Amino acid sequence: MTYTAHYSVLKKECLDSMYADWENSNEEKLLFADLTFGGGGHSLAIVARDERANLISFDQDPDALANGRKLIEESGNLDRHHLVDSNFCHFGEVVKNNFQELVDECGGFSAILMDLGVSSHHFDEGNRGFSFRVDAPLDMRMDSDNDKIQTAKDIVNKYSELELEKIFKEFGEEKFSRRIAQRIAVDREKKPIETTFELAELIKQCYPAKLRYGRINPATKCFQALRIEVNRELHVLSEVIPQIIPLLKINGKICVISFHSLEDRIVKHEFKRLEKDNDDIICEVVTKKPILPSDQELDENPRSRSAKLRVIKRVEARKQKNKYAKFSTIK
Numbered sequence: 001m002t003y004t005a006h007y008s009v010l011k012k013e014c015l016d017s018m019y020a021d022w023e024n025s026n027e028e029k030l031l032f033a034d035l036t037f038g039g040g041g042h043s044l045a046i047v048a049r050d051e052r053a054n055l056i057s058f059d060q061d062p063d064a065l066a067n068g069r070k071l072i073e074e075s076g077n078l079d080r081h082h083l084v085d086s087n088f089c090h091f092g093e094v095v096k097n098n099f100q101e102l103v104d105e106c107g108g109f110s111a112i113l114m115d116l117g118v119s120s121h122h123f124d125e126g127n128r129g130f131s132f133r134v135d136a137p138l139d140m141r142m143d144s145d146n147d148k149i150q151t152a153k154d155i156v157n158k159y160s161e162l163e164l165e166k167i168f169k170e171f172g173e174e175k176f177s178r179r180i181a182q183r184i185a186v187d188r189e190k191k192p193i194e195t196t197f198e199l200a201e202l203i204k205q206c207y208p209a210k211l212r213y214g215r216i217n218p219a220t221k222c223f224q225a226l227r228i229e230v231n232r233e234l235h236v237l238s239e240v241i242p243q244i245i246p247l248l249k250i251n252g253k254i255c256v257i258s259f260h261s262l263e264d265r266i267v268k269h270e271f272k273r274l275e276k277d278n279d280d281i282i283c284e285v286v287t288k289k290p291i292l293p294s295d296q297e298l299d300e301n302p303r304s305r306s307a308k309l310r311v312i313k314r315v316e317a318r319k320q321k322n323k324y325a326k327f328s329t330i331k
Protein backbone atom coordinates (compact mmCIF):
# COMPACT_ATOMS: atom_id res chain seq x y z
CA MET A 1 0.00 0.00 0.00
CA THR A 2 1.36 3.43 -0.90
CA TYR A 3 -0.25 6.22 1.03
CA THR A 4 -1.32 9.00 -1.34
CA ALA A 5 0.32 12.33 -0.53
CA HIS A 6 -2.11 14.61 1.30
CA TYR A 7 -1.93 18.41 1.04
CA SER A 8 -2.13 19.74 4.62
CA VAL A 9 -4.79 22.42 4.51
CA LEU A 10 -4.24 25.78 6.30
CA LYS A 11 -0.99 24.41 7.71
CA LYS A 12 0.74 27.72 8.49
CA GLU A 13 -2.45 29.20 9.96
CA CYS A 14 -2.97 26.14 12.19
CA LEU A 15 0.60 26.04 13.42
CA ASP A 16 0.69 29.78 14.11
CA SER A 17 -2.54 29.50 16.13
CA MET A 18 -1.37 26.42 18.03
CA TYR A 19 1.97 27.99 18.94
CA ALA A 20 0.65 31.56 19.45
CA ASP A 21 1.12 31.72 23.24
CA TRP A 22 4.02 29.31 23.52
CA GLU A 23 6.75 30.34 21.11
CA ASN A 24 8.45 32.69 23.60
CA SER A 25 7.24 31.07 26.79
CA ASN A 26 9.61 29.57 29.34
CA GLU A 27 7.92 26.14 29.57
CA GLU A 28 10.46 23.32 29.31
CA LYS A 29 8.02 20.90 27.66
CA LEU A 30 4.97 21.55 25.51
CA LEU A 31 2.23 19.02 24.80
CA PHE A 32 0.09 19.04 21.65
CA ALA A 33 -2.44 16.64 20.13
CA ASP A 34 -3.45 16.07 16.52
CA LEU A 35 -6.63 14.01 16.50
CA THR A 36 -6.54 13.41 12.74
CA PHE A 37 -3.01 12.36 11.71
CA GLY A 38 -3.89 11.44 8.07
CA GLY A 39 -0.78 11.93 5.92
CA GLY A 40 0.97 13.48 8.93
CA GLY A 41 1.64 16.89 7.39
CA HIS A 42 0.33 18.90 10.35
CA SER A 43 1.67 16.45 12.95
CA LEU A 44 5.25 16.35 11.65
CA ALA A 45 5.34 20.14 11.33
CA ILE A 46 4.09 20.58 14.92
CA VAL A 47 6.92 18.40 16.27
CA ALA A 48 9.57 19.92 13.97
CA ARG A 49 8.73 23.53 14.94
CA ASP A 50 10.01 23.41 18.53
CA GLU A 51 12.30 20.97 20.33
CA ARG A 52 10.15 21.27 23.45
CA ALA A 53 7.09 19.90 21.59
CA ASN A 54 5.59 16.51 22.44
CA LEU A 55 2.71 15.30 20.31
CA ILE A 56 0.00 12.66 20.65
CA SER A 57 -1.51 11.91 17.22
CA PHE A 58 -4.65 9.86 16.61
CA ASP A 59 -6.03 8.13 13.54
CA GLN A 60 -8.42 5.24 13.02
CA ASP A 61 -7.37 4.37 9.50
CA PRO A 62 -4.95 1.41 9.19
CA ASP A 63 -3.29 2.83 6.04
CA ALA A 64 -2.69 6.22 7.70
CA LEU A 65 -1.30 4.51 10.80
CA ALA A 66 1.08 2.18 8.90
CA ASN A 67 2.38 5.10 6.84
CA GLY A 68 2.54 7.28 9.97
CA ARG A 69 4.68 4.83 11.92
CA LYS A 70 7.22 4.92 9.08
CA LEU A 71 7.17 8.72 8.84
CA ILE A 72 7.66 9.20 12.57
CA GLU A 73 10.55 6.75 12.61
CA GLU A 74 12.18 8.56 9.69
CA SER A 75 11.72 11.91 11.45
CA GLY A 76 13.87 10.65 14.33
CA ASN A 77 11.35 11.98 16.86
CA LEU A 78 9.96 8.70 18.20
CA ASP A 79 10.59 9.87 21.77
CA ARG A 80 8.40 12.99 21.37
CA HIS A 81 5.78 11.81 18.87
CA HIS A 82 3.22 9.16 19.85
CA LEU A 83 0.76 7.68 17.34
CA VAL A 84 -2.46 6.11 18.64
CA ASP A 85 -4.79 3.76 16.75
CA SER A 86 -8.20 4.93 17.92
CA ASN A 87 -11.27 6.90 17.08
CA PHE A 88 -10.72 10.35 18.58
CA CYS A 89 -14.00 10.06 20.50
CA HIS A 90 -11.97 8.00 23.02
CA PHE A 91 -9.33 10.73 23.39
CA GLY A 92 -9.99 11.53 27.08
CA GLU A 93 -9.91 7.88 28.12
CA VAL A 94 -6.81 7.00 26.04
CA VAL A 95 -4.91 9.98 27.42
CA LYS A 96 -5.90 9.15 30.99
CA ASN A 97 -4.85 5.50 30.66
CA ASN A 98 -1.62 5.99 28.69
CA PHE A 99 -0.27 9.53 28.87
CA GLN A 100 -1.31 10.96 32.24
CA GLU A 101 2.29 11.34 33.41
CA LEU A 102 3.19 13.33 30.29
CA VAL A 103 0.08 15.49 30.69
CA ASP A 104 0.95 16.24 34.32
CA GLU A 105 4.57 17.01 33.44
CA CYS A 106 3.44 19.51 30.78
CA GLY A 107 0.60 20.97 32.85
CA GLY A 108 -1.99 20.01 30.20
CA PHE A 109 -2.26 20.46 26.44
CA SER A 110 -0.98 23.62 24.76
CA ALA A 111 -3.15 23.01 21.68
CA ILE A 112 -5.28 20.30 20.09
CA LEU A 113 -5.91 20.10 16.34
CA MET A 114 -8.68 18.42 14.34
CA ASP A 115 -8.56 18.40 10.53
CA LEU A 116 -11.88 16.71 9.94
CA GLY A 117 -13.14 14.19 7.41
CA VAL A 118 -11.31 11.87 5.09
CA SER A 119 -7.92 12.36 3.44
CA SER A 120 -7.05 12.41 -0.27
CA HIS A 121 -5.88 8.82 0.24
CA HIS A 122 -9.44 7.66 0.90
CA PHE A 123 -10.63 9.01 -2.45
CA ASP A 124 -7.54 8.11 -4.43
CA GLU A 125 -7.28 4.56 -3.05
CA GLY A 126 -10.34 3.45 -5.02
CA ASN A 127 -10.93 0.09 -3.35
CA ARG A 128 -12.14 1.66 -0.08
CA GLY A 129 -15.48 2.58 -1.66
CA PHE A 130 -15.36 6.34 -0.92
CA SER A 131 -15.24 7.39 -4.56
CA PHE A 132 -17.86 6.97 -7.27
CA ARG A 133 -15.06 7.31 -9.85
CA VAL A 134 -13.69 3.80 -9.17
CA ASP A 135 -15.78 0.64 -9.03
CA ALA A 136 -15.35 -0.97 -5.60
CA PRO A 137 -17.38 -2.60 -2.83
CA LEU A 138 -19.50 -0.03 -0.95
CA ASP A 139 -17.48 0.15 2.25
CA MET A 140 -16.49 3.73 3.36
CA ARG A 141 -15.22 2.77 6.82
CA MET A 142 -12.21 4.86 7.85
CA ASP A 143 -11.55 2.22 10.51
CA SER A 144 -11.57 -0.42 7.79
CA ASP A 145 -10.41 -3.35 9.93
CA ASN A 146 -13.23 -2.89 12.44
CA ASP A 147 -15.97 -5.42 11.69
CA LYS A 148 -18.32 -3.91 14.26
CA ILE A 149 -18.87 -0.84 12.07
CA GLN A 150 -21.63 -1.01 9.45
CA THR A 151 -20.40 -0.48 5.90
CA ALA A 152 -22.14 1.70 3.33
CA LYS A 153 -23.40 -1.54 1.77
CA ASP A 154 -25.04 -2.57 5.07
CA ILE A 155 -26.72 0.82 5.33
CA VAL A 156 -27.93 0.96 1.74
CA ASN A 157 -29.38 -2.54 1.92
CA LYS A 158 -30.70 -2.60 5.51
CA TYR A 159 -31.90 0.88 6.47
CA SER A 160 -35.59 1.58 5.91
CA GLU A 161 -36.57 3.78 2.98
CA LEU A 162 -37.42 6.58 5.43
CA GLU A 163 -34.07 6.34 7.22
CA LEU A 164 -32.22 6.51 3.90
CA GLU A 165 -34.21 9.53 2.82
CA LYS A 166 -33.40 11.22 6.14
CA ILE A 167 -29.63 10.69 5.94
CA PHE A 168 -29.46 11.76 2.27
CA LYS A 169 -31.42 14.90 3.13
CA GLU A 170 -29.68 15.77 6.42
CA PHE A 171 -26.09 14.74 5.75
CA GLY A 172 -26.04 15.28 1.98
CA GLU A 173 -28.55 18.11 1.61
CA GLU A 174 -29.70 16.09 -1.41
CA LYS A 175 -32.74 17.54 -3.19
CA PHE A 176 -33.84 14.22 -4.65
CA SER A 177 -33.41 12.22 -1.43
CA ARG A 178 -36.96 10.80 -1.44
CA ARG A 179 -36.76 9.63 -5.03
CA ILE A 180 -33.32 8.04 -4.46
CA ALA A 181 -34.43 6.26 -1.28
CA GLN A 182 -37.54 4.92 -3.03
CA ARG A 183 -35.49 3.64 -5.95
CA ILE A 184 -33.00 1.92 -3.61
CA ALA A 185 -35.89 0.22 -1.79
CA VAL A 186 -37.23 -1.13 -5.09
CA ASP A 187 -33.91 -2.19 -6.64
CA ARG A 188 -32.53 -3.97 -3.58
CA GLU A 189 -35.56 -6.29 -3.58
CA LYS A 190 -34.19 -7.80 -6.81
CA LYS A 191 -30.56 -7.95 -5.71
CA PRO A 192 -28.44 -6.23 -3.01
CA ILE A 193 -26.69 -3.00 -4.09
CA GLU A 194 -23.03 -3.83 -3.62
CA THR A 195 -20.71 -1.52 -5.51
CA THR A 196 -19.97 2.17 -5.92
CA PHE A 197 -20.81 2.05 -9.65
CA GLU A 198 -24.19 0.37 -9.02
CA LEU A 199 -25.17 3.02 -6.49
CA ALA A 200 -23.82 5.95 -8.52
CA GLU A 201 -25.74 4.79 -11.61
CA LEU A 202 -28.96 4.34 -9.60
CA ILE A 203 -28.62 7.89 -8.19
CA LYS A 204 -27.94 9.31 -11.65
CA GLN A 205 -31.18 7.72 -12.93
CA CYS A 206 -33.11 9.53 -10.16
CA TYR A 207 -31.87 12.93 -11.36
CA PRO A 208 -33.77 14.78 -14.10
CA ALA A 209 -32.03 14.11 -17.44
CA LYS A 210 -30.79 17.68 -17.83
CA LEU A 211 -29.00 17.57 -14.45
CA ARG A 212 -27.26 14.23 -14.95
CA TYR A 213 -24.11 15.41 -16.69
CA GLY A 214 -23.30 18.71 -14.92
CA ARG A 215 -20.00 19.76 -13.37
CA ILE A 216 -20.88 17.97 -10.13
CA ASN A 217 -21.61 14.24 -10.25
CA PRO A 218 -25.18 13.51 -9.02
CA ALA A 219 -23.77 10.88 -6.63
CA THR A 220 -21.61 13.42 -4.73
CA LYS A 221 -24.14 14.34 -2.02
CA CYS A 222 -25.41 10.83 -1.24
CA PHE A 223 -21.85 9.48 -1.10
CA GLN A 224 -20.98 12.24 1.40
CA ALA A 225 -24.11 11.40 3.43
CA LEU A 226 -23.28 7.69 3.55
CA ARG A 227 -19.69 8.37 4.56
CA ILE A 228 -20.87 10.61 7.42
CA GLU A 229 -23.35 7.95 8.58
CA VAL A 230 -20.87 5.05 8.35
CA ASN A 231 -18.23 6.90 10.38
CA ARG A 232 -20.69 8.77 12.67
CA GLU A 233 -18.67 11.85 11.82
CA LEU A 234 -21.03 14.50 13.22
CA HIS A 235 -21.78 12.51 16.34
CA VAL A 236 -18.12 12.00 17.32
CA LEU A 237 -17.35 15.65 16.59
CA SER A 238 -20.02 16.94 18.99
CA GLU A 239 -18.92 14.38 21.57
CA VAL A 240 -15.21 15.19 21.52
CA ILE A 241 -15.13 19.00 21.86
CA PRO A 242 -16.53 19.24 25.43
CA GLN A 243 -14.35 16.24 26.38
CA ILE A 244 -11.06 17.91 25.40
CA ILE A 245 -11.65 21.41 26.78
CA PRO A 246 -10.76 20.44 30.40
CA LEU A 247 -7.48 18.93 29.18
CA LEU A 248 -6.20 22.30 27.94
CA LYS A 249 -3.89 24.39 30.07
CA ILE A 250 -4.63 28.11 30.42
CA ASN A 251 -4.08 29.73 26.99
CA GLY A 252 -4.40 26.26 25.40
CA LYS A 253 -6.38 26.12 22.18
CA ILE A 254 -8.57 23.86 20.11
CA CYS A 255 -8.18 24.38 16.35
CA VAL A 256 -10.71 22.73 14.07
CA ILE A 257 -10.66 22.62 10.27
CA SER A 258 -14.01 21.65 8.79
CA PHE A 259 -14.95 21.02 5.18
CA HIS A 260 -18.71 21.30 4.99
CA SER A 261 -21.42 23.38 6.56
CA LEU A 262 -22.76 20.55 8.75
CA GLU A 263 -19.41 20.17 10.52
CA ASP A 264 -18.75 23.89 10.65
CA ARG A 265 -22.17 24.52 12.22
CA ILE A 266 -21.41 22.06 15.03
CA VAL A 267 -17.98 23.59 15.69
CA LYS A 268 -19.36 27.14 15.66
CA HIS A 269 -22.28 26.35 18.00
CA GLU A 270 -20.20 24.23 20.34
CA PHE A 271 -17.56 26.99 20.62
CA LYS A 272 -20.24 29.63 21.27
CA ARG A 273 -21.86 27.45 23.92
CA LEU A 274 -18.51 26.92 25.67
CA GLU A 275 -17.81 30.65 25.59
CA LYS A 276 -21.17 31.40 27.22
CA ASP A 277 -21.00 28.60 29.80
CA ASN A 278 -20.58 29.90 33.32
CA ASP A 279 -18.83 26.91 34.85
CA ASP A 280 -15.23 26.90 36.11
CA ILE A 281 -13.66 26.44 32.64
CA ILE A 282 -13.60 29.78 30.86
CA CYS A 283 -13.17 29.92 27.11
CA GLU A 284 -12.93 32.62 24.47
CA VAL A 285 -13.55 32.15 20.77
CA VAL A 286 -10.42 33.44 19.01
CA THR A 287 -11.81 33.42 15.47
CA LYS A 288 -14.99 35.50 15.37
CA LYS A 289 -14.99 34.68 11.64
CA PRO A 290 -13.35 31.45 10.42
CA ILE A 291 -9.87 31.58 8.85
CA LEU A 292 -10.01 30.62 5.16
CA PRO A 293 -7.28 29.42 2.77
CA SER A 294 -5.27 32.14 1.01
CA ASP A 295 -5.48 32.63 -2.77
CA GLN A 296 -2.05 31.00 -3.04
CA GLU A 297 -3.26 27.90 -1.20
CA LEU A 298 -6.38 27.71 -3.39
CA ASP A 299 -4.15 27.80 -6.49
CA GLU A 300 -1.92 25.06 -5.10
CA ASN A 301 -4.77 22.88 -3.84
CA PRO A 302 -8.30 23.59 -5.10
CA ARG A 303 -9.60 20.86 -2.70
CA SER A 304 -9.04 23.36 0.17
CA ARG A 305 -11.74 25.69 -1.14
CA SER A 306 -14.33 24.66 1.43
CA ALA A 307 -11.96 24.57 4.42
CA LYS A 308 -12.66 26.74 7.49
CA LEU A 309 -10.48 27.00 10.57
CA ARG A 310 -12.03 27.96 13.91
CA VAL A 311 -10.07 28.39 17.15
CA ILE A 312 -11.16 28.54 20.80
CA LYS A 313 -8.89 29.28 23.75
CA ARG A 314 -9.10 28.42 27.43
CA VAL A 315 -8.45 31.57 29.48
CA GLU A 316 -7.88 32.39 33.11
CA ALA A 317 -10.66 34.93 33.46
CA ARG A 318 -13.29 36.52 31.33
CA LYS A 319 -12.35 39.84 29.78
CA GLN A 320 -14.08 42.57 31.81
CA LYS A 321 -16.33 44.63 29.62
CA ASN A 322 -15.79 48.18 30.94
CA LYS A 323 -18.57 50.40 29.67
CA TYR A 324 -16.66 53.53 30.83
CA ALA A 325 -13.43 52.49 29.05
CA LYS A 326 -13.79 55.02 26.26
CA PHE A 327 -14.11 57.90 28.77
CA SER A 328 -11.22 56.79 30.96
CA THR A 329 -8.63 59.07 29.35
CA ILE A 330 -10.80 62.20 29.79
CA LYS A 331 -9.60 64.20 32.80
Ligand SMILES: C[S@@+](CC[C@H](N)C(=O)[O-])C[C@H]1O[C@@H](n2cnc3c(N)ncnc32)[C@H](O)[C@@H]1O
Nearest residue numbers: 008036038039040041042059060061087088115
Ligand atom coordinates in the same frame (compact mmCIF):
# COMPACT_ATOMS: atom_id res chain seq x y z
C1 LIG B 1 -8.29 15.33 6.52
S1 LIG B 1 -7.34 13.99 7.04
C2 LIG B 1 -6.07 14.73 7.99
C3 LIG B 1 -4.90 15.17 7.19
C4 LIG B 1 -3.72 15.62 8.01
N1 LIG B 1 -4.02 16.78 8.80
C5 LIG B 1 -2.51 15.86 7.13
O1 LIG B 1 -1.92 16.95 7.21
O2 LIG B 1 -2.14 14.96 6.40
C6 LIG B 1 -8.32 13.27 8.27
C7 LIG B 1 -7.73 12.02 8.91
O3 LIG B 1 -8.39 11.85 10.15
C8 LIG B 1 -8.82 10.54 10.31
N2 LIG B 1 -10.05 10.61 11.09
C9 LIG B 1 -11.22 11.21 10.74
N3 LIG B 1 -12.12 11.08 11.72
C10 LIG B 1 -11.51 10.40 12.73
C11 LIG B 1 -11.91 9.96 14.02
N4 LIG B 1 -13.15 10.17 14.46
N5 LIG B 1 -11.01 9.32 14.79
C12 LIG B 1 -9.75 9.09 14.35
N6 LIG B 1 -9.31 9.46 13.12
C13 LIG B 1 -10.17 10.11 12.33
C14 LIG B 1 -9.02 9.99 8.91
O4 LIG B 1 -8.82 8.60 8.91
C15 LIG B 1 -7.96 10.76 8.12
O5 LIG B 1 -6.78 10.01 8.03
